[in-house]
Amino acid sequence: MKLIHLTDTHLVPAPRRLFALDPRARLTAAVADVNRRHADAAMVAVTGDLTHWGEPGAYADLRDALDQLAMPYRLILGNHDDRANFLAAFPESPTDSQGFVQWAEETEAGLFVFLDTLIPGSDGGRLCEARLAWLEETLAAAKGQPVYLFLHHAPLDLGIPGMDAIRLQNADALLPLLQAQGHLRHIFFGHIHRTIAGSWHGIPYSTLPGTNHQVLLQFHRKDVPGSHEPPAYGVVLLRPDAVVMHVQAYLDDSPRFEMTEATEPAQSLAELPALEDPLEVVATP
Structure with missing residues (x-):
């Protein structure tokens, strides 16, 4: 199964910009790129911060895109x-x-579980008792079945102090539920605006750049500095034996060329013949 992971679209009502960028235009470009390259994907999952200020007009623009x-x-x-x-x-x-x-949703790859970690007025996330109870019941019913978890807030410290301060605040209550399920294959989250992958108590996870702005990689600052590093989305291949995530920097327009013995000696871009169709779509089995 092929899944597209998008996150942190941060739409604001047109014609406003956000951090000197146009979130709607950058999302529209991502949608066009997904359609062109990955029309065989089963689903697109967008893991939160859909808008920046939560206005009705921004959600209307999000729906249109x-x-x-x-x-x-x-x-x-x-x-x-x-x-x-x-x-x-x-x-x-x-x-x-x-x-x-x-909610939870059956797919050909297993059970997708989507969580709501929003606490109004807080940048950090939390799963209240009601949400934890729902999750515990959902995971218990799916015991023995492959499960993939989607949420906005990171459940662990990632070494970026400003973002670690606003992660999921009660991850210690989440972890035992995930461990008890026994077949959680991957956690997908947003919020961090960077490509990061690893494991948390043996559970694999990944997160991605947003489609608008990014968080600068700094290990010493307690604030959250931003950057205009390239946006991207994830192309996730879910197989019985593996979870594979590729990162597509969809606004990257750097040269594409054949890597052959004939092109190895090239000393300038003019000597590198461009690929005839670098965006040719090949369906993924």
Whole structure:
């Protein structure tokens, strides 16, 4: 199964910009790139901070942009989102019995579990008792089944002090539920605006750059400095024996060329013949 992971779109109502960038234009470019390269993907998962200030107009723009995708999409909330305004714009979005935007979904790769970690007024995330109870019941029912978890906030410290301070605040309550399930294959999250992958208590995880701005990699600052490093999305291949994530920097326009003995001696770009069609789509089996 091929999955596209997008995160941190941070839309603001047009024609406003955010950190001197146009989030709507950059998301539109991502959608076009996904459609062109990965029309065979089963789903696009967007892991929160869908908008920057949570306005109805920003959610309307988000819907207009994402409705151009050639495949279904799934949305969860981040700390910059507004739950009520989101549900007004996406009334079909699944919710649990308490109205939180979280649900579980059967797929050909296993059970996808989408979590709502939004705490209004807080940059950090939390799973309240009601959300934890829902998750515990959901995971218990799926015991023995492969599970993939999607949430906005990182459940662990990543070495970036400003972001570690606003991660999931009660990850210690989440971890035992995941360990008890026994077949959690991967955690996908957003919030960090950087490509990072690793494992947390033996559970693999990954996160990605946002589609607008990024967080500068600094290990000593306690604030959160930003950058205009390139946006990207993830191309995830879910197989019975592996989870593979590629990172597509979709606005990168650097030269593409054949790597052959004939081109190795090239001393200038003019000596590198361009690929005839570097965007040719080949369906993934």
